[in-house]
Amino acid sequence: MTKTIIPFGPQHPVLPEPIHLKLTLEDEVITEAIPAFGFVHRGLEKLVEIRDFHQMIYVVERICGICSMLHAMCYCQGIEEMMGIEVPPRARFLRVIWSELHRMHSHLLWLGLFADSFGFESLFMQFWKIREKILDIDEATTGNRIIVSVNVIGGVRKDLGTEQTSMILSALKDVEKELQWLETTIMSDYTVQKRTVGKGILTGKQAYELGLVGPTLRASGVAQDARMLGYAAFGDINFTPVVETDGDCYARCKVRFREVFQSIDLIRQAIGKLPNGEIAVKVKGRPNGEVVTRVEQPRGEVFYYIKANGTKNLERLRVRTPTFANVPALLTMLPGAWLSDVPVIVLSIDPCISCTER
Amino acid sequence: MQGEVMCISPDNLLGETARMKVERYRFVTLSCVEISETQVEILYHFDREFQLKHLRLTISKDSSVPSISPVYFAAFLVENEIQDLFGIRFHGLVIDYDRTLYLEEDVKTMPFCKYVAVQKTPESNEEKAP
Numbered sequence: 001m002t003k004t005i006i007p008f009g010p011q012h013p014v015l016p017e018p019i020h021l022k023l024t025l026e027d028e029v030i031t032e033a034i035p036a037f038g039f040v041h042r043g044l045e046k047l048v049e050i051r052d053f054h055q056m057i058y059v060v061e062r063i064c065g066i067c068s069m070l071h072a073m074c075y076c077q078g079i080e081e082m083m084g085i086e087v088p089p090r091a092r093f094l095r096v097i098w099s100e101l102h103r104m105h106s107h108l109l110w111l112g113l114f115a116d117s118f119g120f121e122s123l124f125m126q127f128w129k130i131r132e133k134i135l136d137i138d139e140a141t142t143g144n145r146i147i148v149s150v151n152v153i154g155g156v157r158k159d160l161g162t163e164q165t166s167m168i169l170s171a172l173k174d175v176e177k178e179l180q181w182l183e184t185t186i187m188s189d190y191t192v193q194k195r196t197v198g199k200g201i202l203t204g205k206q207a208y209e210l211g212l213v214g215p216t217l218r219a220s221g222v223a224q225d226a227r228m229l230g231y232a233a234f235g236d237i238n239f240t241p242v243v244e245t246d247g248d249c250y251a252r253c254k255v256r257f258r259e260v261f262q263s264i265d266l267i268r269q270a271i272g273k274l275p276n277g278e279i280a281v282k283v284k285g286r287p288n289g290e291v292v293t294r295v296e297q298p299r300g301e302v303f304y305y306i307k308a309n310g311t312k313n314l315e316r317l318r319v320r321t322p323t324f325a326n327v328p329a330l331l332t333m334l335p336g337a338w339l340s341d342v343p344v345i346v347l348s349i350d351p352c353i354s355c356t357e358r
Numbered sequence: 359m360q361g362e363v364m365c366i367s368p369d370n371l372l373g374e375t376a377r378m379k380v381e382r383y384r385f386v387t388l389s390c391v392e393i394s395e396t397q398v399e400i401l402y403h404f405d406r407e408f409q410l411k412h413l414r415l416t417i418s419k420d421s422s423v424p425s426i427s428p429v430y431f432a433a434f435l436v437e438n439e440i441q442d443l444f445g446i447r448f449h450g451l452v453i454d455y456d457r458t459l460y461l462e463e464d465v466k467t468m469p470f471c472k473y474v475a476v477q478k479t480p481e482s483n484e485e486k487a488p
Contacts, residue, residue, distance in 0.1 A: 034453065036455075036459075037459055037460060038458070038459060038460040038461065041460040043469060043470070045470070046469070046470055049472060081360075208384060209379075209384075209430075209431075210431060210432050211384050211385040211386065211430065211432040228408065229408055289359075290359045291359055291360070292359055292360055292361065292403065292410060292412075293360075303386055303387055303403070305389040305401065305403070307391055315391070316389070316391045316392075318387075318389040318390075318391075320386065320387035320403075320436075324387075324435065324436070325386075325387070325432065327435060328431055328432040328434070328435065331431075357460065
C-alpha cells in the first residue's frame with residue numbers, strides 16, 4: 001500500500017500551541033508519528049545567569065500560565081530545601097489551596113478543549129463557563145486570574161481572611177453542583193464514548209516504562225502522584241490519587257474530571273485545617289548546593305534540578321515538565337490509530353508546548 | 359541532593375542503565391550542567407516508588423556519549439535537547455534530530471554553554487562592515 005506523509009500542525013484547530021507531527025499513513029491508518037518542536041523555545045533556564053534566585057520566581061511562573069503557581073511553588077520548595085528554610089504551616093496550607101485551584105481551572109480548560117476536539121461545542125462552553133468561577137476566586141484572592149504570583153521563598157505573599165475563605169467555599173459549592181450536572185454528559189454521552197473509548201490505549205506497563213506522569217499515567221492504572229510525597233500540606237490532609245485502569249482517552253478524561261471533585265475536597269480540607277500564624281519567613285543568605293524537587297502539576301509531575309554556588313545567581317536550573325515526559329506516549333499511541341482520531345489522542349495527554357520548550 | 363548518587367563512566371553507562379530498568383526504576387530525565395570550559399556533567403535521574411537514584415557522568419565536551427534511548431525510549435527527547443543546547447553528541451539515539459529539535463539546521467553554536475565564544479565566520483563580519 002502507498003504511504004502518505006501528512007504534516008499535522010504546527011497550527012491546528014484543537015491546540016492553540018505549535019507542535020508539528022509528521023504522520024506516516026497507510027490508507028487512513030497511522031504507521032509512524034514523529035514530533036517536531038522549536039517554534040516557541042525561549043531558553044528560560046539560561047536566564048539564571050542574569051536573574052538572581054529571587055527574580056527567577058517570576059521567570060518560572062512564566063514557563064506556563066496554566067501551571068504558573070505550581071512552577072513557582074516547586075522552585076521555591078527547592079530553594080527552601082537548599083537554604084534550610086522552614087515554611088510556616090499557614091503558608092503550606094495556603095499553597096495547597098491555590099495549587100488545587102490551579103489544578104481545577106487547568107482541568108476545566110482541558111475538559112472544554114477535549115469536548116471541542118470531537119465537536120461537542122456546547123459541552124466546551126459549559127466547562128469554560130464553570131472555569132470562570134475559579135478564575136474569579138483567583139482574581140478576588142490574589143489580584144490576578146492566571147499568573148497568581150503568590151509564592152515567595154519562605155512562604156507566600158498573600159493571606160486569606162475569613163470572608164475570603166467563606167467566599168471560596170461558597171463558590172466551590174456552586175462549581176460542584178454545576179459539575180455534577182455535567183457528569184452524566186461527560187461520562188455517559190454516546191458522542192463522548194464513541195470518540196474516546198478504546199482510542200489511544202496505553203497499558204500500565206507501557207505507561208510506566210515510558211516514564212509518563214500525571215493523569216496520562218494514572219489512567220493506565222498506575223497510582224503515582226507527587227502529592228503522595230506530602231509536600232506543602234498534602235501530608236496533613238487525606239489524599240488518595242485518582243486512578244482508572246482502561247488506559248484509553250476516555251479513562252484519561254475520567255481521571256481529570258474526577259480530579260476536579262478531588263481538588264474541591266482538598267481545598268475544603270485545607271481551609272478547615274488552616275492554622276493561624278505567619279505566612280512567610282525572612283530569607284537570609286544565598287543558596288549553595290544541589291537539589292532536586294518535584295510537585296504534581298495538573299498535567300503531571302514537574303521535576304526541578306537546581307544547582308547553586310553561593311552567589312545570587314544559580315549555576316543551573318533544569319526543569320522537566322510533565323508534557324516533556326508525556327510526549328513519548330504519542331509515539332506509542334498514534335501508530336495504528338485512524339487519522340480522524342489524532343486530535344483526540346494528542347489532546348488526551350493535555351499537551352503544553354510552552355512548558356515543553358521552556 | 360535527595361536520593362542516592364552514583365558516579366559512572368561512559369563505559370558502564372549502558373550497563374548501569376540496564377540494571378536500573380531490571381530493578382523497575384522509572385526514567386525521570388537528564389540534567390546537563392556545564393562545569394568548566396572543557397567538561398560537562400550529565401545527571402541521569404530515575405525513580406522507583408518516589409525513591410530517586412541519580413547517575414552522575416562527567417565527560418569532555420567533545421566526546422560522544424552512548425544514548426540510553428535503546429533501554430529507556432523516553433530518553434531520546436532529552437538527549438536530543440542536550441545535543442541542541444550543549445552540543446554534546448549521543449550515539450545510538452533511536453530518533454536523532456541531529457541538533458534540529460529546537461534549532462535551525464544552520465545553527466552551529468551551543469546556546470546553553472556560557473564558556474564558548476561564538477565563532478564568527480568571515481561572511482558574517484563582511485555583512486556587518488559599513
